[in-house]
Amino acid sequence: MAETFAFDIANSLLGKLASYVYERASRAYGMYEDLEGFKDTLSIVNGLLLDAECKKDQKHGLREWLRQIQNICYDAQDILDRFELQDKRKQVFKSSGSTKLKVHRLILFSNNRFVFRVKMARKIKEIRDRLDKVAADGTRFGLATVSVGPGIVVQRREMSHFHVDALDVIGRENDREQIIKLLMQPHPQGDGAGDKSLCVIPIVGIGGLGKTTLAKLVFNDKRIDQCFRLKMWVCVSNTFDLRQIVIQIINSASTSYLSQHENINNLDIVQLVSRLRSKLSGQKYLIVLDDIWNENRAKWIELKNLIKFGVAGSKIIVTTRNNSIASMMGTVPSYILEGLSLENCLSLFVKWAFKEGEEDKYPNLVEIGKDIVKKCKGVPLA
Numbered sequence: 001m002a003e004t005f006a007f008d009i010a011n012s013l014l015g016k017l018a019s020y021v022y023e024r025a026s027r028a029y030g031m032y033e034d035l036e037g038f039k040d041t042l043s044i045v046n047g048l049l050l051d052a053e054c055k056k057d058q059k060h061g062l063r064e065w066l067r068q069i070q071n072i073c074y075d076a077q078d079i080l081d082r083f084e085l086q087d088k089r090k091q092v093f094k095s096s097g098s099t100k101l102k103v104h105r106l107i108l109f110s111n112n113r114f115v116f117r118v119k120m121a122r123k124i125k126e127i128r129d130r131l132d133k134v135a136a137d138g139t140r141f142g143l144a145t146v147s148v149g150p151g152i153v154v155q156r157r158e159m160s161h162f163h164v165d166a167l168d169v170i171g172r173e174n175d176r177e178q179i180i181k182l183l184m185q186p187h188p189q190g191d192g193a194g195d196k197s198l199c200v201i202p203i204v205g206i207g208g209l210g211k212t213t214l215a216k217l218v219f220n221d222k223r224i225d226q227c228f229r230l231k232m233w234v235c236v237s238n239t240f241d242l243r244q245i246v247i248q249i250i251n252s253a254s255t256s257y258l259s260q261h262e263n264i265n266n267l268d269i270v271q272l273v274s275r276l277r278s279k280l281s282g283q284k285y286l287i288v289l290d291d292i293w294n295e296n297r298a299k300w301i302e303l304k305n306l307i308k309f310g311v312a313g314s315k316i317i318v319t320t321r322n323n324s325i326a327s328m329m330g331t332v333p334s335y336i337l338e339g340l341s342l343e344n345c346l347s348l349f350v351k352w353a354f355k356e357g358e359e360d361k362y363p364n365l366v367e368i369g370k371d372i373v374k375k376c377k378g379v380p381l382a
Helices: 002-016 020-027 034-056 062-097 100-142 172-182 211-219 223-225 242-257 269-280 297-307 323-329 342-353 365-375
Strands: 199-204 230-237 287-294 315-320
Touching: 002 034, 002 062, 020 034, 020 062, 034 062, 034 100, 062 100, 172 199, 172 211, 172 223, 172 315, 199 211, 199 323, 211 287, 211 315, 242 269, 242 287, 242 297, 269 297, 297 315, 297 323, 315 323, 342 365
Parallel strands: 199 315, 230 287, 287 315
Antiparallel strands: none
């Protein structure tokens, strides 16, 4: 899923590089020009990422190019984190101990700062060189620059997928069980044996809370395989394109059956609807419509009319940030996803920040992690 977050990671990194905190820190360590050069190149590359993510399945090598961009951004993020940690150490040295001890510490810190400056300058140069090379390689893909104005949040996501390692997910066991319970129940408006109308279960929550991850946990649960003969995963995102949604459903259904994957992109909508009905007819199915932004009821009704050909008990899960969308699409009350507990957030931080068991070696970093997760306020991707 490397390409999935390339734009979001680069955009977040650019935001940090533009902040006053990092500008002050980079000037203090004499690395302002180095980081500005990196930021300028990343800004150019970032303009290509939206187009790259859309074309990754059409152009050979584009996935690898996106993966390299993401790895570079992660390495740059590590450097910014070191800046922040070093700055916090400086504040601690300044504020604790006697005057004599403070002077002694500041002398040591000044010497360490020189060493830190040399190491970081070398790392920044390496990252800049890597980014320059990857940016130059990107020209062969014929990508178009997608302009994103300052302060504008692009409400889009690359195609999500349903793969997830349950061991990587913390604190969502109860949420998973609640959604599975809803899926196992007959439609509340039915006759007890299952209602023939579609049952739509909305999962609602703010961005980064883990709606998609929760849907993945449910989708991959073995109990769901036993309950639904056919499972389909569709990432809708901000462009509610009926044709593309139908194509995704057909392709996902074909993958589920392990049948030959035909090329249907050139079919007209009438042919596509015929293929869709042949896939769904007579099947008890589960469809996940991930990341819905569409508020147009007419578009939703049009899609709903195309997919209501399964047998009784077929279900749809919808993930969205918008309560009004959930009300428009849902046939049962929305499942409101809450933030993780502070304990679970810290467990998640420790899992990704340290190798297994190594957190005990760095109690100071764990304490910093506690401050970080408090600021995240239960949002895993904050």
